[in-house]
Amino acid sequence: METYNTIPIWKKINLTINEAARYSGIGRDKLYEIAKTPHCPFVLKNGSHILIKREKFEEYMAQITEV
Template identity: 50%
Template sequence: MANANNKIMSCDRNCVEIPLWRRYTMTIEEAARYYHIGEGKLRMLIEEHPNEDFYVMNGNRALIKREKFERYLDQATAV
């Protein structure tokens, strides 16, 4: 078990976090910070547009598809 813990610890030190502007998906919290849109507003957009493809559900967690959400925002007249 010590080896498994060491691998996890070494990965934490060696793993590089991908910047938000390069990610394919982001959480609601990350998207809210990135786009300066409230978390509640993002959740409402997902709820009101169930057939849009700018998000994907991972269990009960919604993930925003960055490029597709940007295209959606480009076409929106108001958010």
């Protein structure tokens, strides 16, 4: 069984903001700004923690032309 730290980012269902920043090349502050917009399609909130739904995030990134 793989441990959490050895699972590649592209196989994870949800990403932390730091992982999403490394994965996308978008800065953490910008990701927080986008994630805090109402009804953001790729955000999963776990209490005060923000997680990024990787597949929805990829779809979102494919549709936008600027950040």
